Amino acid sequence: MLLRWFMVFLFCGLLPWSVMAATEIEISSPGEQSIPLALTNLLPKESSPSTRVAGEFNEVLLADLDLSGLFRFIAPAAFLDDAGNIGLYSTQVDFPQWRMLGSETLIKGTYSLNGDQLIVEARLFDVVNRRLLTGRRYSGGPKDIRRMAHAFADLVLKELTGEEGPFSARIAYISNLTGDKELWLMDVDGKRPLRLTNHRSIVLNPDFSPRGKEILFTSYRANNPDLYRKEIYTGKEAKISYKSGLNIAGRMAPNSREIALTLSKDGNPEIYLIGVNGRIRKRITDNWGIDSDPTWSPDGGRLAFVSNRQGNPHIFIADIFTGKTSRLTTRGKYNATPAWSPKGDRIVFSRQQGGRFDLYSINVDGTDERRLTFGPGNNEHPRWSPDGRFLVYSSDKGGNRAIYVMRADGTGSRRLTNLESDCRHPAWSPRW
Amino acid sequence: MSIVTLHQNNAFHNDPKFGRLLLVSLLVHGLIWVAFSGSWFGTSSRPKPPVYYVDLVHKPVINPQAGRPDPRPTKKPKAAVAKRTVPAALPKVVKKPVKPAVKPLVKRTQVVKPKPVPKPVVKPDQRKQKKIQSALDEIRERQARQAERDALKDKLAKLRDSVGAAAMIPADVPVGMPDGTGDEVGINALLFVQTFIQQNWALSPYLLDQSRIANLEARATLRYSKAGKLVSYRVDQLSGNKQFDNSLKRAIIKSQQLPQVLPKDLDLVVVFNLKDMAAAR
Numbered sequence: 042m043l044l045r046w047f048m049v050f051l052f053c054g055l056l057p058w059s060v061m062a063a064t065e066i067e068i069s070s071p072g073e074q075s076i077p078l079a080l081t082n083l084l085p086k087e088s089s090p091s092t093r094v095a096g097e098f099n100e101v102l103l104a105d106l107d108l109s110g111l112f113r114f115i116a117p118a119a120f121l122d123d124a125g126n127i128g129l130y131s132t133q134v135d136f137p138q139w140r141m142l143g144s145e146t147l148i149k150g151t152y153s154l155n156g157d158q159l160i161v162e163a164r165l166f167d168v169v170n171r172r173l174l175t176g177r178r179y180s181g182g183p184k185d186i187r188r189m190a191h192a193f194a195d196l197v198l199k200e201l202t203g204e205e206g207p208f209s210a211r212i213a214y215i216s217n218l219t220g221d222k223e224l225w226l227m228d229v230d231g232k233r234p235l236r237l238t239n240h241r242s243i244v245l246n247p248d249f250s251p252r253g254k255e256i257l258f259t260s261y262r263a264n265n266p267d268l269y270r271k272e273i274y275t276g277k278e279a280k281i282s283y284k285s286g287l288n289i290a291g292r293m294a295p296n297s298r299e300i301a302l303t304l305s306k307d308g309n310p311e312i313y314l315i316g317v318n319g320r321i322r323k324r325i326t327d328n329w330g331i332d333s334d335p336t337w338s339p340d341g342g343r344l345a346f347v348s349n350r351q352g353n354p355h356i357f358i359a360d361i362f363t364g365k366t367s368r369l370t371t372r373g374k375y376n377a378t379p380a381w382s383p384k385g386d387r388i389v390f391s392r393q394q395g396g397r398f399d400l401y402s403i404n405v406d407g408t409d410e411r412r413l414t415f416g417p418g419n420n421e422h423p424r425w426s427p428d429g430r431f432l433v434y435s436s437d438k439g440g441n442r443a444i445y446v447m448r449a450d451g452t453g454s455r456r457l458t459n460l461e462s463d464c465r466h467p468a469w470s471p472r473w
Numbered sequence: 474m475s476i477v478t479l480h481q482n483n484a485f486h487n488d489p490k491f492g493r494l495l496l497v498s499l500l501v502h503g504l505i506w507v508a509f510s511g512s513w514f515g516t517s518s519r520p521k522p523p524v525y526y527v528d529l530v531h532k533p534v535i536n537p538q539a540g541r542p543d544p545r546p547t548k549k550p551k552a553a554v555a556k557r558t559v560p561a562a563l564p565k566v567v568k569k570p571v572k573p574a575v576k577p578l579v580k581r582t583q584v585v586k587p588k589p590v591p592k593p594v595v596k597p598d599q600r601k602q603k604k605i606q607s608a609l610d611e612i613r614e615r616q617a618r619q620a621e622r623d624a625l626k627d628k629l630a631k632l633r634d635s636v637g638a639a640a641m642i643p644a645d646v647p648v649g650m651p652d653g654t655g656d657e658v659g660i661n662a663l664l665f666v667q668t669f670i671q672q673n674w675a676l677s678p679y680l681l682d683q684s685r686i687a688n689l690e691a692r693a694t695l696r697y698s699k700a701g702k703l704v705s706y707r708v709d710q711l712s713g714n715k716q717f718d719n720s721l722k723r724a725i726i727k728s729q730q731l732p733q734v735l736p737k738d739l740d741l742v743v744v745f746n747l748k749d750m751a752a753a754r
Contacts, residue, residue, distance in 0.1 A: 064739070064740070068743060071675055111677040201716065386684060
């Protein structure tokens with residue numbers, strides 16, 4: 042009996058000690074702030090190999106994933122024999138080989154090209170846990186290879202981040218390549234440019250409808266800055282607002298039922314809400330100053346816009362329902378072209394300082410203002426990607442004005458359009 | 474019973490066939506050994522003996538002594554011949570006193586003062602003034618930027634000096650930790666494990682919602698054997714963010730074999746968070 046009590050006492054005495062024996066250590070940041078990824082070339086499957094297909098798919102995918110900033114790419118020169126292994130099942134992949142190269146994720150794929158029929162299969166693997174993360178089989182023609190690569194890049198981002206990428210979307214912009222400022226459309230990597238208008242005039246300020254099927258823009262075609270709407274697939278075009286004076290900076294509401302724009306029909310430029318048929322529904326601002334460049338909050342309840350009502354042009358936010366207006370920016374002498382992020386937390390805008398424009402972003406409550414662009418040239422007209430990860434903007438830092446894209450924190454900037462023409466006013470479409 | 478057995482054994486030993494039987498037995502055993510040790514059944518399945526790369530300089534210990542974690546051989550001072558000798562003191566040059574030049578005396582004569590000619594009043598050109606003002610503003614701005622840059626340079630130089638001073642610890646200082654209080658030669662085993670796991674933890678900030686980085690935290694219990702092998706692990710508390718949780722699981726799996734042996738079995742509770750990353754934003 043005494044022995045039993047002694048054992049219980051001993052157990053109770055040792056239990057807390059054994060619990061405390063585990064020492065606690067804290068790791069407060071990862072050793073590597075990117076995911077090591079091995080991206081192998083597509084391998085031919087049951088068909089004659091086409092270096093163009095494999096090369097183009099790899100090039101597009103690499104560019105998209107590199108822009109995401111998520112990955113550190115393993116040098117292809119270091120790849121071992123599994124890179125030439127056609128097997129796409131996790132049991133067929135030699136994971137230890139990839140792990141030896143320091144990779145955590147692996148992209149492998151095959152293609153078969155029979156005449157005009159192209160089938161691409163691509164897989165994303167988790168090297169550490171030796172499992173398939175995601176994969177797709179794309180079918181189309183050889184001309185669709187870029188779209189397939191963009192779609193797979195979106196899928197990779199969705200698997201790893203939980204949110205689809207924006208690479209399958211398009212970017213609308215204004216270019217004077219033909220001699221006149223016309224509306225153009227291109228892929229997110231700047232490829233496949235396509236002219237949408239032939240107004241032989243000045244086209245400005247394009248913006249996509251929330252579903253991405255229509256584009257709003259202002260054109261001087263009728264010698265007055267009128268607001269137009271164009272259906273992308275059918276090419277149909279309609280003049281929506283053609284009041285005397287300005288009809289500019291039209292932005293469709295998230296519910297697609299209203300358009301916020303700047304009208305100067307009464308002399309002074311003010312922000313109005315109009316229906317998709319062009320009828321005025323509400324006047325948002327009523328002030329002696331110039332109010333312009335509205336941008337919707339994702340919930341459709343507020344509008345950010347530029348106004349010089351307190352002296353210099355600054356960004357203001359107006360509540361659509363109450364009409365209450367508050368000032369957002371306080372620094373700088375000239376703040377313009379605001380764009381509300383799709384997540385609703387930040388607003389990006391351009392500010393003139395030291396004689397040139399740079400991009401800044403700020404929280405909706407006016408805190409945490411950050412400068413995003415540095416260096417030479419003017420950086421203007423920022424717009425968000427549909428996932429809020431990237432920004433597209435125009436800049437003349439390379440000489441002529443061109444369209445650039447970068448991450449939302451200002452890193453990874455790259456030029457999309459060439460410097461032959463003047464390109465500006467980009468707008469990133471919703472996901473197609 | 475035992476007597477009988479002994480007796481029987483003795484009888485067996487005395488048997489003349491015993492030697493032959495022993496020989497046969499040895500031969501059979503030998504054949505079996507050759508059959509199994511040879512390459513008849515393939516040798517690839519044989520487990521390889523574990524190989525430990527032990528860094529004796531950075532040996533992980535429990536109670537490290539004070540010292541330097543990364544000993545670097547310092548350059549030996551070169552022979553005196555190679556040294557450039559500098560004279561202790563330069564001879565002072567004694568300057569001769571220079572006599573002041575004698576000024577020639579000039580007789581005072583009446584000087585007719587010229588009448589002041591009224592200068593033409595130049596009206597300030599507003600454009601010019603604006604230009605000057607803008608140029609001045611620019612210069613001031615440039616000066617301010619330069620001052621800011623100089624301040625940053627000073628700060629950087631100070632940091633470099635401090636790092637340089639740390640690196641200049643002489644080579645004969647024992648291997649240990651800067652804050653070590655024990656008496657063992659080596660580095661802190663806990664810190665060693667922590668650094669190894671951290672190096673294996675790869676997580677891109679672009680994977681996460683930037684506004685929630687500071688709140689992400691997960692806890693895992695890890696048990697390492699003395700041989701540096703991860704015997705078991707258990708994730709006690711997840712952050713709720715799939716990307717964050719997956720990344721730390723991968724880090725743990727990648728850290729299943731430490732590159733060094735440990736002084737003893739280690740039970741660790743590892744807290745993963747992104748405080749440093751959030752602070753750097």
